[in-house]
Amino acid sequence: MADGVARVTGRATLEDVARAAGVSLATADRVVNRRDGVRDKTVARVEAAIARLGYRADPAAARLARNQSFRFLFILPTGANSFMTLLAEQVARTAEWLADQRAYLDIEHVDVFEPEALAAVLETVPPGYHGVATVALDHPRVRAAIDDLADRDVPVVTLVSDVPSSRRVHYVGIDNPAAGRTAATLMGRFLRGQTGTVGVIAGSLALRDHAERQFGFTQVISREYPGLVVLPAIEGRDDSERTRLAVSTMLEREKDLVGIYNVGAGNRGVAAALQQAGRRAGEIAWIAHELTAHSRRYLLNGEIDALISQNPGHEARSAGRVLLAYCSGNPMLPDQERIGIDIFLRDNLP
Amino acid sequence: MADGVARVTGRATLEDVARAAGVSLATADRVVNRRDGVRDKTVARVEAAIARLGYRADPAAARLARNQSFRFLFILPTGANSFMTLLAEQVARTAEWLADQRAYLDIEHVDVFEPEALAAVLETVPPGYHGVATVALDHPRVRAAIDDLADRDVPVVTLVSDVPSSRRVHYVGIDNPAAGRTAATLMGRFLRGQTGTVGVIAGSLALRDHAERQFGFTQVISREYPGLVVLPAIEGRDDSERTRLAVSTMLEREKDLVGIYNVGAGNRGVAAALQQAGRRAGEIAWIAHELTAHSRRYLLNGEIDALISQNPGHEARSAGRVLLAYCSGNPMLPDQERIGIDIFLRDNLP
DNA sequence: CTGTTAGCGCGTTCAT
DNA sequence: ATGAACGCGCTAACAG
Numbered sequence: 145m146a147d148g149v150a151r152v153t154g155r156a157t158l159e160d161v162a163r164a165a166g167v168s169l170a171t172a173d174r175v176v177n178r179r180d181g182v183r184d185k186t187v188a189r190v191e192a193a194i195a196r197l198g199y200r201a202d203p204a205a206a207r208l209a210r211n212q213s214f215r216f217l218f219i220l221p222t223g224a225n226s227f228m229t230l231l232a233e234q235v236a237r238t239a240e241w242l243a244d245q246r247a248y249l250d251i252e253h254v255d256v257f258e259p260e261a262l263a264a265v266l267e268t269v270p271p272g273y274h275g276v277a278t279v280a281l282d283h284p285r286v287r288a289a290i291d292d293l294a295d296r297d298v299p300v301v302t303l304v305s306d307v308p309s310s311r312r313v314h315y316v317g318i319d320n321p322a323a324g325r326t327a328a329t330l331m332g333r334f335l336r337g338q339t340g341t342v343g344v345i346a347g348s349l350a351l352r353d354h355a356e357r358q359f360g361f362t363q364v365i366s367r368e369y370p371g372l373v374v375l376p377a378i379e380g381r382d383d384s385e386r387t388r389l390a391v392s393t394m395l396e397r398e399k400d401l402v403g404i405y406n407v408g409a410g411n412r413g414v415a416a417a418l419q420q421a422g423r424r425a426g427e428i429a430w431i432a433h434e435l436t437a438h439s440r441r442y443l444l445n446g447e448i449d450a451l452i453s454q455n456p457g458h459e460a461r462s463a464g465r466v467l468l469a470y471c472s473g474n475p476m477l478p479d480q481e482r483i484g485i486d487i488f489l490r491d492n493l494p
Numbered sequence: 495m496a497d498g499v500a501r502v503t504g505r506a507t508l509e510d511v512a513r514a515a516g517v518s519l520a521t522a523d524r525v526v527n528r529r530d531g532v533r534d535k536t537v538a539r540v541e542a543a544i545a546r547l548g549y550r551a552d553p554a555a556a557r558l559a560r561n562q563s564f565r566f567l568f569i570l571p572t573g574a575n576s577f578m579t580l581l582a583e584q585v586a587r588t589a590e591w592l593a594d595q596r597a598y599l600d601i602e603h604v605d606v607f608e609p610e611a612l613a614a615v616l617e618t619v620p621p622g623y624h625g626v627a628t629v630a631l632d633h634p635r636v637r638a639a640i641d642d643l644a645d646r647d648v649p650v651v652t653l654v655s656d657v658p659s660s661r662r663v664h665y666v667g668i669d670n671p672a673a674g675r676t677a678a679t680l681m682g683r684f685l686r687g688q689t690g691t692v693g694v695i696a697g698s699l700a701l702r703d704h705a706e707r708q709f710g711f712t713q714v715i716s717r718e719y720p721g722l723v724v725l726p727a728i729e730g731r732d733d734s735e736r737t738r739l740a741v742s743t744m745l746e747r748e749k750d751l752v753g754i755y756n757v758g759a760g761n762r763g764v765a766a767a768l769q770q771a772g773r774r775a776g777e778i779a780w781i782a783h784e785l786t787a788h789s790r791r792y793l794l795n796g797e798i799d800a801l802i803s804q805n806p807g808h809e810a811r812s813a814g815r816v817l818l819a820y821c822s823g824n825p826m827l828p829d830q831e832r833i834g835i836d837i838f839l840r841d842n843l844p
Numbered sequence: 845c846t847g848t849t850a851g852c853g854c855g856t857t858c859a860t
Numbered sequence: 861a862t863g864a865a866c867g868c869g870c871t872a873a874c875a876g
Contacts (some may be wrong), residue, residue: 167863169853169854169855170855170862170863174861181862186861201853202558202594204594204596204852205554205852205853205868206855207854208552208852208853208868208869208870209854243550244550245554322842323842333683334686457829457830485842486834487839487842489676489679489837491678491710492672492675492834517847518847518848519871520846520849520871521847523872524846526870527871554869555852559852559869559870559872560852560871561852561853
């Protein structure tokens with residue numbers, strides 16, 4: 145009959161504590177919120193009462209009384225690919241639950257491939273914002289802008305793409321070298337017993353996440369799958385048409401191509417090039433990133449063999465939670481905020 | 495300059511709405527909460543004001559004023575394996591955040607392999623509980639007990655293991671046939687070009703989730719990988735020693751065993767049997783379920799090739815959120831509550 | 845049908 | 861150093 149292994153009462157109110165300690169509400173409140181101006185002896189008495197009653201402040205009441213609100217700025221890429229569109233959608237949803245916590249967010253779009261543009265936006269974040277979340281770019285001016293915000297006590301979280309050397313408060317995104325290694329292990333095992341070359345396509349190797357994925361991928365393939373040779377990465381600018389051209393060229397040149405790893409977007413281009421070259425689904429192992437409407441289709445019909453992915457919903461919510469926690473002085477739970485590297489086969493699609 | 499694509503104001507209070515509509519607070523409140531006893535014309539006026547001001551009720555204030563709290567019962571397996579221990583830990587953590595929402599939970603342990611014991615607990619859930627979450631068992635008496643709770647308006651969510659035919663409000667867990675298919679695809683691809691038999695070990699085929707995984711696995715292997723033959727499942731009761739014995743026997747009998755899929759717990763037994771038989775890591779493809787301290791080690795040293803997993807932290811929180819949403823009359827967000835089938839290789843371990 | 849009013853638990857003046 | 865009292869936004873009695 146519910147032996148209360150983990151019974152959490154939480155019933156006691158601050159008033160109960162005050163009464164139990166023989167002090168007033170205000171005094172009890174002072175010690176709960178670690179404000180000074182209370183004699184040590186009194187502090188001890190109140191703390192004893194708190195412990196005895198198992199008091200926990202009611203966060204709803206606290207927020208209400210504080211009557212405080214926050215304003216965050218989310219900086220996302222313009223136009224962009226399917227994944228970024230999904231991210232934007234999820235950020236918009238996050239806005240609703242944030243609003244329930246009295247935190248309001250605005251969204252600003254900038255071109256990801258333009259470090260100067262991003263830096264300019266970061267440099268001119270209007271006063272009044274209590275926090276910024278941004279899909280970043282590893283560039284000196286961007287880094288400096290982030291550090292300036294940190295100086296102004298505006299916490300910055302990087303989203304999806306990090307600037308590790310900056311003073312951002314937190315990075316919400318996957319471990320990209322690990323993602324590349326994951327892709328490599330899948331590729332290596334899917335190609336068991338085959339020898340040949342493997343092509344890598346990136347949006348741009350100037351993008352830190354793309355470069356890191358390529359690095360992790362190459363590292364594992366060359367170390368563990370001697371029969372496979374990774375070709376130098378080609379750049380598709382995350383654009384389907386450019387990607388199609390690049391892949392077509394590669395297919396012509398490399399007669400023993402057995403696998404393709406697309407680190408960035410533009411999967412429609414890869415599919416088009418393969419079809420154009422008369423390659424049947426499954427003939428060349430193809431691993432790509434991010435679950436979108438397109439990649440899902442390619443996965444289901446067997447063109448894509450596996451997808452490495454990150455969950456935009458988790459990421460948007462995590463960014464919101466982290467900023468909110470930071471601004472309210474609450475600790476974040478690292479466990480809950482860790483973004484996993486998802487692997488999707490056609491069988492475990494959501 | 496933050497062009498407010500998704501600006502959510504949320505600023506307006508009920509009082510603002512009342513004033514704008516020319517009614518009292520109480521009336522405004524009545525229409526906000528869809529209570530009747532208000533003239534249609536008035537309703538319309540208030541709703542117009544709500545829309546115009548973009549009013550959203552402050553949930554913190556509402557909960558405070560309602561001064562309502564809930565009590566939930568979580569029923570988890572006794573003793574049990576590593577995964578269930580992790581689940582229990584995560585449920586305990588969830589208790590803290592639930593307490594902040596004025597929802598308190600008790601934990602009760604029962605033996606999973608005893609439907610009668612589980613049913614007995616479900617049948618005697620004391621009054622005063624507003625909801626129940628249980629790692630269930632597909633058994634007629636359990637099903638009946640769940641339906642009785644539903645009759646008493648006590649929502650039940652099944653956790654990890656479902657009873658689909660019951661009137662549970664929601665199932666928090668993975669799609670087990672799909673998990674089995676996922677394992678099969680990995681197995682089939684990892685064994686590319688090989689022929690032989692594949693052993694399947696289950697805790698008990700009377701457990702719905704184990705049976706479903708085995709079903710999905712066998713289905714895909716036999717349909718798509720003609721070179722592989724799935725052996726009839728053997729039962730290890732989720733116990734390392736029994737599992738070791740069963741696997742040892744299998745290794746002796748099946749000289750052309752190329753893969754092992756362990757649907758349940760007891761991975762230490764599998765490892766012991768393999769070592770005992772002198773099988774080097776990697777010689778036999780081994781796919782298992784759930785990320786625990788043990789399975790993580792086997793994955794890292796190459797004994798286990800891939801892990802199919804579910805996130806106990808997500809599951810515990812999801813069960814809490816769903817129960818809370820149900821009791822407070824709020825809708826749940828299916829998207830956020832969907833539990834994914836995680837695939838772990840050594841490269842993407844958290 | 846509609847309005848008034850007294851809290852919910854906590855933070856925050858302003859007195860003492 | 862400590863206490864009294866008001867208000868945050870909303871709900872729920874109770875009046876009218």
